Amino acid sequence: MRIAFIGFGEAARAFRQSLAEIDPGLVFSAYDILLDSEGPRGECAEAMRQDGVRIGLNPAAAIESADWVFSAVTADQSFHAARAIAPCLADGQFLFDINSVSPQRKRDSAALVGVGRYVDMAVMAPVHPKGHRAPVLLAGPVAPATSAQLAELGFDAEIAGPNAGDATAIKMVRSLFVKGLEALTVETWLAAQASGCLDYIERSLDRSYPGLDLPKLASYQFERTLKHGKRRAAEMRESARTLDELGLIGALADRIAEMQDAMGRLDVDTAPDGALRDIVAKVLAARRG
Secondary structure (H helix, E strand, O other), X not given: OEEEEEOOOHHHHHHHHHHHHHOOXXXXXEXXXXXXXXXXXXXXXXXXXXXXXXXXXXXXXXXXXXXXXXXXXXXXXXXXXXXXXXXXOOOOOEEEEOOOOOXXXXXXXXXXXXXXXXXXXXXXXXXXXXXHHOEEEEEOOOOHHHHHHHHHOOOEEEEEEOOOXXXXXXXXXXXXXXXXXXXXXXXXHHHHHHHOOHHHHHHHHHHHOHHHOHHHHHHHXXXXXXXXXXXXHXXXXXXXXXXXXXXXOHHHHHHHHHHHHHHHOOOOOOOOOOOHHHHHHHHHHHHHO
16 A cells, blocks of 8 residues: 655654554655755655655655555645645545644635545644554545545544534634643743742642642643644644634634744753743743743
8 A cells, every 4th residue: 555645744754653563565655845945865855765755756746656645734735735736636546634724724625636535634632652543533525445444554533524624623623722721821830930929829720720730731731832832833823713714713712823833932941850840930031032
């Protein structure tokens, strides 16, 4: 079986690694927009070579002879990727769009690619350490044979609905809570540090929410936003688009995106043994810059 990736970032690399563990006979190819600027000797191409992935210097070359194609690009490039792939897809090829974008963006992409060849796939957990085994939701006309192949390869897949956009809608709404909780936690701890009341805030919140283990949760939220803030910000902007399309307050998700983006731009050490107080102080100093 041949699998192609459009976009060879964190998600695609994690999928490739875990899929190869399941079936060493799988054949991989990939194209990434970085190849356009870096060339065939750049870091992205070198990562493909190290992973045993055939380099496609354009989308058509990457998906040639592939059975399945996974679109794993940045949110702002998802529709452009679909537009580039659509004319190149041959009969029998399927495009799994795993990008974290709004339901309307996925519906627009499905219309370009062709409903029968497009699958809305929403990855519902971090791709590390499980890779493609992370829980995913599928939407669109997924044939029983395709579902069986996914299961055989170890995908933890659940059908979310019959139409493109049904899976990503669930992810976008859930992400509003998950990334919003991160933003709320980080900004609360930073505000408490800046106000000189961190001791009181921690004790008070710990009494109010004893089951959350807030110091541990806060440490995790700081680590995640610092490491993945840029990507999370892009996802939140798509969540904002989703809320706007529903007639709700998309500006809420936009502000969460601002906070995630601000954290993602920082270079702050979050070593596993680093004390939360020290990390909060470092982040506050960096944010005030």
